[in-house]
Amino acid sequence: MRRSHYYILGLVAVAVILASAVFLNPNSDFSGSDDGGGDVINDVDPNYEPWFENIWEPSGELETLFFSLQAAIGALIIGYFLGSNKVRKERREG
Amino acid sequence: MCLPMHIMEGFLSWEWALFWTLVSAPFVVYGFLNIRRILRDDPAQRTMLALSGAFIFVMSSFKLPSVTGSSSHPTGTGFSTMFFGVGVTSVMSLIVLIFQALLLAHGGFTTMGANVFSMGVAGPFVAYLVFKVMTKAKVRTSLIVFITVFLAGMVTYITTAVQLALAYGTFEDSLISFLAVFAVTQIPLGIVEGILFAIFVDYLERARPDLTEKVFPRRTKDEA
Numbered sequence: 001m002r003r004s005h006y007y008i009l010g011l012v013a014v015a016v017i018l019a020s021a022v023f024l025n026p027n028s029d030f031s032g033s034d035d036g037g038g039d040v041i042n043d044v045d046p047n048y049e050p051w052f053e054n055i056w057e058p059s060g061e062l063e064t065l066f067f068s069l070q071a072a073i074g075a076l077i078i079g080y081f082l083g084s085n086k087v088r089k090e091r092r093e094g
Numbered sequence: 095m096c097l098p099m100h101i102m103e104g105f106l107s108w109e110w111a112l113f114w115t116l117v118s119a120p121f122v123v124y125g126f127l128n129i130r131r132i133l134r135d136d137p138a139q140r141t142m143l144a145l146s147g148a149f150i151f152v153m154s155s156f157k158l159p160s161v162t163g164s165s166s167h168p169t170g171t172g173f174s175t176m177f178f179g180v181g182v183t184s185v186m187s188l189i190v191l192i193f194q195a196l197l198l199a200h201g202g203f204t205t206m207g208a209n210v211f212s213m214g215v216a217g218p219f220v221a222y223l224v225f226k227v228m229t230k231a232k233v234r235t236s237l238i239v240f241i242t243v244f245l246a247g248m249v250t251y252i253t254t255a256v257q258l259a260l261a262y263g264t265f266e267d268s269l270i271s272f273l274a275v276f277a278v279t280q281i282p283l284g285i286v287e288g289i290l291f292a293i294f295v296d297y298l299e300r301a302r303p304d305l306t307e308k309v310f311p312r313r314t315k316d317e318a
Contacts, residue, residue: 003296010289017282021159028163048262050104054199066197067155070190074151077144085301 103202
């Protein structure tokens with residue numbers, strides 16, 4: 001197999017793993033692990049009261065915005081690197 | 095029911111908050127000095143430093159669905175761990191955790207020390223030890239990357255479970271309930287993360303061996 005075939009195989013495996021999570025749980029809303037932590041603590045120690053609140057909490061839409069901002073910052077840097085690699089390679093090959 | 099990667103604001107008593115801050119602090123200071131030295135003396139490494147941070151930003155922004163029906167974040171810390179070690183990774187994690195605590199209300203400032211410890215110290219530390227053993231044993235690169243990245247994420251979540259179990263209820267009972275759900279949640283996501291990084295590092299080794307040869311020395315053709 002060529003190297004690119006291994007890459008494709010890897011990406012297919014990634015897609016299958018993530019998709020199977022959705023197929024196996026058709027009714028789940030996939031609530032985030034960060035939000036559910038409080039439930040676990042409530043089970044273990046129902047009397048616990050948090051002693052400090054987040055200084056600011058974004059609404060759902062804003063949360064999505066900031067999550068995509070976070071991803072965009074990272075993706076921009078990785079994309080810049082990949083692009084500069086391509087230019088470098090083209091220069092070398094003349 | 096699911097488990098947090100970051101412990102939420104106010105969910106650790108101040109004693110534990112202080113304890114984890116003190117444990118993490120030396121790693122962060124060491125990493126900070128390390129980063130300063132790299133930026134000053136080693137321009138060739140700057141690219142890799144930027145990539146390490148970028149991957150932690152991207153990966154930890156993803157909420158991926160898992161077989162348990164809840165979703166969870168990969169940590170993205172394995173790449174930084176392999177190329178720069180624990181100190182630098184703890185600084186990168188601190189930056190992302192501040193971003194998330196400030197803008198997303200994920201994690202928090204009172205639990206910052208504990209979260210830096212799980213994501214930036216414990217996970218990378220264990221992954222780095224195993225990584226070193228595997229490089230010594232000349233395991234093939236893609237397998238090294240897969241296992242290191244998988245461990246960096248898994249150990250982070252195990253550490254979070256231990257931290258919560260220490261803080262709440264009786265240790266054994268709590269640990270079991272904290273671990274039960276999350277282990278199954280995180281394993282497939284760790285595999286996903288491992289595959290993605292194995293592909294990227296393989297690409298990197300071919301396209302820019304100058305960036306990887308310090309960690310993965312160039313080898314004579316030993317595979318087809």
